[in-house]
Amino acid sequence: MIALIQRVAEARVAIDGQTAGAIGRGVLALVGVERGDMEREAVRLAQRVLGYRVFPDGAGKMNLSLADVAGGLLLVPQFTLAADTTSGTRAGFSTAAAPEDGARLFDLFAQACRERHAGVATGRFGAHMQVSLVNDGPVTFWLQTSPSPRS
Secondary structure, eight states, X not given: OEEEEEEEEEEEEEETTEEEEEESSEEEEEEEOBTTOOHHHHHHHHHHHHHOEEEEOTTSOEEEEHHHHTOEEEEEEXXXXXXXXXXXXXXXXXXXXXXXXXXXXXXXXXXXXXXXOSXXXXXXXXXXXXXXXXXXXXXXXXXXXXXXXXX
């Protein structure tokens, strides 16, 4: 599984013009599920997203995690992160999980985050969403729980 995480001052996801989830200071995670991902990847990715140190400590070093600062977490499913972009000018999606597997693992990932952290909001798998954010830094990291099938 993949999470593109961004430290944000605020973030919001809307579906059909209605806010589905919003946070203040925290982390926006765009989440992709790859073919072959299992439950263990979902749980491991939750641990990594919550524990990854992206917030500054008193000395200005990125030594604090989302859990340390009790920030918000906005999870947005994004299957395009699992796309194969190695050739041509159009992405291929044979490396992405099947929609039913992707939805199940995204939901499991979100539940694992909620069990470990307060203030979790989500988009909806398969929906057309509008995401807005104020990236703080900017600080953006790519987290992956398993080797890419493309490498």
